[in-house]
Amino acid sequence: MRKLIFLILITIFTVQTMYSQNNSIKQRVESYRKVTLNANLSWLSEKEKKIIPLFIEAAKIADDIFWKQNFGDKDALLSKLTDEYEKEFVKMNYGPWDILNDEKPFIKGFGEKPPTANFYPSDMTKADFEKIKDPNKTGAYSIIVKEKDGYKVVPYSKAYSNEIRKIADLLKEAAELAENPGLKTYLSLRADALLTDNYQPSDLAWMDMKSSNIDFVVGPIENYTDKLFGYRTSFEAYVLIKDPEWSKKLERFTGLLPELQKGLPVDEVYKSENPGSGSDLNAYDAIYYAGDCNAGGKTIAINLPNDEEVQMKKGSRRLQLKNIMKAKFDNIMAPISELMITPEQRKYVKFNAFFENTMFHEVAHGLGIKNTINGKGTVRDALKEQNSALEEGKADILGLYIVTKLYEMGELKEGEVMDNYVTFLAGILRSCRFGVADAHGKANMVRFYYFEDKKAFTRNSDGTYSVNFDNMKDAVISSSAQILKLQGDGDYDGVKALIEKDGFIKEELKKDLDRINSAGIPLDIVFVQGVDYLKF
Ligand code: ZN
Numbered sequence: 097m098r099k100l101i102f103l104i105l106i107t108i109f110t111v112q113t114m115y116s117q118n119n120s121i122k123q124r125v126e127s128y129r130k131v132t133l134n135a136n137l138s139w140l141s142e143k144e145k146k147i148i149p150l151f152i153e154a155a156k157i158a159d160d161i162f163w164k165q166n167f168g169d170k171d172a173l174l175s176k177l178t179d180e181y182e183k184e185f186v187k188m189n190y191g192p193w194d195i196l197n198d199e200k201p202f203i204k205g206f207g208e209k210p211p212t213a214n215f216y217p218s219d220m221t222k223a224d225f226e227k228i229k230d231p232n233k234t235g236a237y238s239i240i241v242k243e244k245d246g247y248k249v250v251p252y253s254k255a256y257s258n259e260i261r262k263i264a265d266l267l268k269e270a271a272e273l274a275e276n277p278g279l280k281t282y283l284s285l286r287a288d289a290l291l292t293d294n295y296q297p298s299d300l301a302w303m304d305m306k307s308s309n310i311d312f313v314v315g316p317i318e319n320y321t322d323k324l325f326g327y328r329t330s331f332e333a334y335v336l337i338k339d340p341e342w343s344k345k346l347e348r349f350t351g352l353l354p355e356l357q358k359g360l361p362v363d364e365v366y367k368s369e370n371p372g373s374g375s376d377l378n379a380y381d382a383i384y385y386a387g388d389c390n391a392g393g394k395t396i397a398i399n400l401p402n403d404e405e406v407q408m409k410k411g412s413r414r415l416q417l418k419n420i421m422k423a424k425f426d427n428i429m430a431p432i433s434e435l436m437i438t439p440e441q442r443k444y445v446k447f448n449a450f451f452e453n454t455m456f457h458e459v460a461h462g463l464g465i466k467n468t469i470n471g472k473g474t475v476r477d478a479l480k481e482q483n484s485a486l487e488e489g490k491a492d493i494l495g496l497y498i499v500t501k502l503y504e505m506g507e508l509k510e511g512e513v514m515d516n517y518v519t520f521l522a523g524i525l526r527s528c529r530f531g532v533a534d535a536h537g538k539a540n541m542v543r544f545y546y547f548e549d550k551k552a553f554t555r556n557s558d559g560t561y562s563v564n565f566d567n568m569k570d571a572v573i574s575s576s577a578q579i580l581k582l583q584g585d586g587d588y589d590g591v592k593a594l595i596e597k598d599g600f601i602k603e604e605l606k607k608d609l610d611r612i613n614s615a616g617i618p619l620d621i622v623f624v625q626g627v628d629y630l631k632f
Contacts, residue, residue: 122181122201124194129618131423133625135337135381143308147270148335148383151312152626154266155333155386158314162331163389164256165193165239166321168214177203186564188392188622195392196619199613211323217242222324236329237316249292252316253553263314264290270312278305283312290315304377311336311415313398318388332387334398339418342379349498350377352507356498357463361573366584369465376411377458381419384625391405393620396421396454414458420449423621425450431617432529433522436608438545438562445520448511453495453520460494461487468586478586485599486591489539490579496520496572518567521553521561527610528601534581538599545598547571547572 137145154223162169167190177183182203189195192203199209210218216225220240225233232238238251251261265286271283282305285298295315299506305311316329353371360367371602389395398415401407425447433445472478479486499516502508524540532541547553550571553563582590601609 099280102288116300121179121185124197124202125181125185126617127186127196128254128622129187129423129427129620130624131427131621133383133385133419133623134475134492134542135383135419137337139340140337141275143273143275147310150266150270150273151310152384154263154270155335155384156315156626157263157266158331158333158377159386159390161252161256161259161351162391163190164375165328165330166388173203190387190391191436202431202619207545209323213321213323214239215322215328216240220247225325234325234327235293236319236327237295239328239565246545253291253293260290262295267312267314272444276305276308279308279310281305281569282555286312286314294329296403296406299403299406300410302401303376303413305414306378309338309340311338311380313400313415317400317402319402321388330388332389333384334386334389334417335384336380336383336415336417338384339381342451346377346379346455346459348500349456349507350462352502353459353462356501356524360463360494360499360576360580361470362577362580362584365469366580367463367588368469369467371462371464376413377416377455378413379416379418379455385623390623392610394420394424394623396424416451416455416458419601420453420621421451427618427621428521429526431615432526432612435612435615436525436559436561437518437522438556438558438560441562442446444563445522446511446515446516449515450523451518452499452508453516453523454629456495456498457491458495460491460498463494463498464490465584470586472586475583475586479583479588479591482588482591482595484535485538486579486596488536489542490583492520492543493575493579497576500569513569514563514565517563518564521547521563525561525608525612529609532600538595541600542594542598543575544605545602546575550574553606559611607625 137148140148160170166422167173173186173192174183177186177366180512185194185202186192192206193199193209201207201209212218212220217240220242223239224247228240228247228249235249235251235297237253238249239255240247241250241255267283267287267290271280271287273425274280274283278301282298282301285301289295289298298315308539312333314333316331317594318332319326319329321330322328339580357367357371364444385394396417398417400414400415401412409502429450430445433442467474468478477488481486496516499508500513503513524544527540528537528544532535532538547568548555550567552568552571553561555561581587582594
């Protein structure tokens with residue numbers, strides 16, 4: 097009898113833990129909002145429309161390779177699962193580890209994620225690795241496998257030969273159809289790159305294909321999944337459609353940079369250089385994410401290539417993904433504004449303003465000066481580890497400065513400056529939700545407390561915030577002057593003091609953030625994609 101009661105208790109206990117575990121997986125699945133990826137393709141040529149499904153097909157194969165790299169056998173894992181939420185969450189995370197929760201395991205039978213991912217044997221130690229003689233062992237495009245007589249370096253083109261051959265064939269087929277010469281060259285060189293594990297010629301060609309209406313980022317690219325050494329790169333793919341309207345606008349605004357530089361609110365010596373955009377900047381809509389970039393949180397901008405030799409020769413391209421930003425704005429930023437912005441000013445929180453602030457942040461990196469005015473060398477060298485936080489802060493503030501000027505010049509007509517200011521404030525409140533560990537987070541907080549000090553905004557008794565237009569405008573000007581001077585003077589101690597004083601979340605704001613975090617606002621988005629584009 098006692099045994100029976102014990103058994104019953106055990107059963108109840110087991111059912112309960114299983115229930116609560118599945119229930120929490122359901123909650124984790126639902127913490128991502130489902131978004132359908134779409135773009136206007138009607139303006140593309142017939143051939144471009146025929147290329148899109150080839151890209152998507154190739155992207156799906158890149159997705160399969162990432163599964164192998166990150167976990168191993170996808171089908172074996174999925175076939176073991178019966179719970180629909182578990183299956184779905186495994187697919188969202190490309191394995192049994194919860195990416196947005198420190199990669200904690202959420203499927204029974206799995207422990208911590210090995211830092212090797214599947215790039216190295218999971219029991220290989222760093223000491224084992226040191227003993228490998230092959231000079232290619234630190235390569236970005238190979239894996240390490242264990243064999244009878246030790247460890248062996250296997251290039252991706254061999255390790256994933258079936259998948260890679262298929263992707264290369266699809267790229268060649270797309271290259272045949274391509275009308276844009278830059279796209280044609282890039283696609284055929286990318287096919288070669290996959291087959292030979294030599295990616296540089298295709299990266300160089302990608303830098304030259306700026307005029308194409310469609311784009312396909314595909315291959316092994318980022319190294320974050322290799323947590324053991326960071327040598328090896330993960331497969332991913334983006335299928336992208338250019339936003340012709342914004343791309344034209346950006347070209348025009350970049351052309352205005354010299355005039356904007358002259359008007360900066362600072363002494364002549366701090367604005368004596370010729371401003372340059374440095375890199376190519378364009379807006380796109382994404383219609384397909386695959387592999388690494390589709391795992392966990394979704395990026396809203398791409399800055400590539402990573403190959404530093406290519407960057408030295410040709411710079412880099414910055415691709416802003418407008419429809420992804422829109423999805424995050426609608427599902428995350430808008431509900432946060434509902435909580436945090438005073439009711440009378442919520443009408444100013446607009447996607448257009450959010451997108452403008454993001455784009456002008458990028459443009460503003462080109463303003464100001466790169467060299468100190470007092471012989472301390474480049475601003476970057478003089479400000480050392482403090483440089484990137486200040487540079488991000490500069491881009492935020494000068495971005496607002498540019499918006500203000502463009503409205504005054506009549507270059508921006510839809511909306512009003514207040515949209516950009518209130519949306520900017522809501523943006524700061526949104527981005528400190530995940531802490532302020534990185535340069536941009538610290539810069540955000542320095543800006544927040546500077547604005548508070550200048551009464552650019554007020555925190556109301558109900559816990560919402562409102563922008564005070566005139567004070568905000570003055571604060572943008574005075575803050576621009578402060579930052580440009582710190583950079584020009586290469587004032588390392590000044591920057592350090594500023595960031596130490598204000599570069600973190602203080603008590604009152606912490607309470608506001610707790611409100612955001614307990615309001616059930618989605619953590620991120622997950623895509624429903626590809627269904628509409630396969631029928632051309
Ligand atoms: Zn930036």
